Amino acid sequence: MLSTRTPWQVTRSVWHAMFIREALARTMADRMAWFWMLFEPIAMIVVMVAIRTVVLGRMRSIDGADFIPWMITGLFGFFLVRENMMRPIGAIDANKGLFAYRQVKPIDPVLVRCYLEGLLKSFIFILFIIVGTLLGVDLLPADPLGAITAWVSLWSLGLGAGLIFSALAGLVPEIGKILRIISMPLLIVSGVIIPLNFIPHDLLVYVMWNPIVHGLESLRASFFPLYRPVAGTSFLYLWYWILGMATLGLMLHVRFELRLKRQ
């Protein structure tokens, strides 16, 4: 029963068990869990649209894209990255009791949470696209394959960051708290609410260091055929970050596996 299974079979069964455990915890945590999953992005979009309209007045021109679809794609892409980055931080702690079984490694809840988060966010995004289209908002991607690629890239970016931060926060708990604070301004510097075309070139050079911008601009470019992404948007640069962070994250998990299990 036990000794005949290959490592891959063991890992598969751990992921399966962990997925069911995490999915239950995520969706059945309280009676309103499902409601909030839908209502949160709606509320967020309403608030952001309100802020934009008040702050920037009538000036809502974005070349090649309607304002609301532009904002929705940005918000969903951004939250995909942020949730993948932040959710794994608590993942190891929330499953501490289960590391008594040597099959379960600290990286398992991290991977499973990111996978689950990706599924939920994709499902809700698709729901928004369908409802939006029915309501007459142009939310259908012009280049579906490109949109999926950009979406998966954003997910991978979050996963890479999640791998690193889950390990670091497990070793030094303060890092989790600091990250929560730092992640707030990311919404603004990633060009989710305010188009980056408006900022001066001197500043843009530094803003473009942020890989999230490259992912979001690629996502928008695939949705709106006439949209011109910010100058310097590069898929290659984004994937350097993804691969770099995933490698570092995996290395941290391999090196500190026992310390993450213990405490």
Place this chain on the structure above:
Amino acid sequence: MIKVENLYKRYHNHHGSDWVLKGVDFEIPTNVSVGLVGRNGAGKSTLLRLIGGMDSPDKGRITTNSRISWPIGLSGGLQGSMTGRQNVRFVARIHGNQGNIEDIVQRVEDFAEIGPAFDEPVKTYSSGMRSRLNFGLSLAFDFDVYLSDEATAVGDRQFKAKAKKAFHERVGRASIIMVSHSEGILKDLCQAGLWLHEGQATWFDDINDAIKAYHQSTGKQTKGSKTA
């Protein structure tokens, strides 16, 4: 068979890092149950964790051809936020028992006898209930060697009798490595003994000799109080 060779283990803490185990060597033959004795902090739980594969030694190695359980005890093995039933299902799944999960759940539920609490979060359990669940859970799988870290200490009379019976039924098929401060259950279930003292392990073919050695080492400080 479990072979432990030249095992070293230490934990780093704020007061430096003393060796908990310093060059431990022994071999447990197949189907021999062993009782671990030694004073608090002698490294008994550490040794069990190492044998169970939850931790890795700083030096030396452990080789085995047996299927070994996780250390059954008061802490660990159960996730507080999940109900008893969810915990059992999780463990059944990671051990690759996709087809007969309900079967295993039923067996654990019958053994643990904790009633409706089975569907309550484990963090609401008393220590006795936790150990009932944890013990029942491990018995639902066919391991060659069960590791017990004071799992029976908090159980009531009826549970202890039940645990004893479960192991007597498995004599010849499975063995147990147990840490316990109750000598009755050690003598009942174990044949051999291992005495941990100052980072070293001494093997005794007879559990009574191990307990005697342990008593003699403590007898110097607390005369008479331990000779029950």
